[in-house]
Amino acid sequence: SYFRKLQLLSAAAYSFGHGTNDAQKTMGIVSGTLFTAGLLKQFYIPFWVVLMAHAAMGLGTLAGGWRIVKTMGMRITKLKPAGGFCAEAAAATSLLGTALAGIPVSTTHTIAGGIMGVGSIQRFSAVRWGVAKNIIWAWVLTIPVSGTVAAGVFRVLQRIFPAA
Numbered sequence: 001s002y003f004r005k006l007q008l009l010s011a012a013a014y015s016f017g018h019g020t021n022d023a024q025k026t027m028g029i030v031s032g033t034l035f036t037a038g039l040l041k042q043f044y045i046p047f048w049v050v051l052m053a054h055a056a057m058g059l060g061t062l063a064g065g066w067r068i069v070k071t072m073g074m075r076i077t078k079l080k081p082a083g084g085f086c087a088e089a090a091a092a093t094s095l096l097g098t099a100l101a102g103i104p105v106s107t108t109h110t111i112a113g114g115i116m117g118v119g120s121i122q123r124f125s126a127v128r129w130g131v132a133k134n135i136i137w138a139w140v141l142t143i144p145v146s147g148t149v150a151a152g153v154f155r156v157l158q159r160i161f162p163a164a
Helices: 002-036 047-075 081-101 107-122 129-160
Strands: none
Touching (some): 002 107, 047 129, 081 107, 107 129
């Protein structure tokens, strides 16, 4: 169908958006750490950091991304090509817009929102809201849990290395 071909474009746009968003966060964190540790005289993104971020993203997607792909593609709702195109296009637009504005967002959250939106328009009960609920809980808990774990690890490291 027509939308199967358009999905190639929307998937490419989403992948581009994923790279503009997630790779930038990784490169910023690594380069910031190198600068803070005094390993860079001025702040910039070394080319090897760019290559390592791309490799890490690719390998991470290859190794562990399939579970997320399965959840997004099959467990939230059943999508036809037109719905898949709309969900991907919406997620790509969100990712590219936030990347241009310098706002870091979750690529998984953007596509999950797009899929839920398309599914709920088809029929509200078409969305498996139990699966959606787990994703929403992940949205709510990600920042406070990550912050708590980081604080705990930092506290332990401060006790082991008092000068840190």
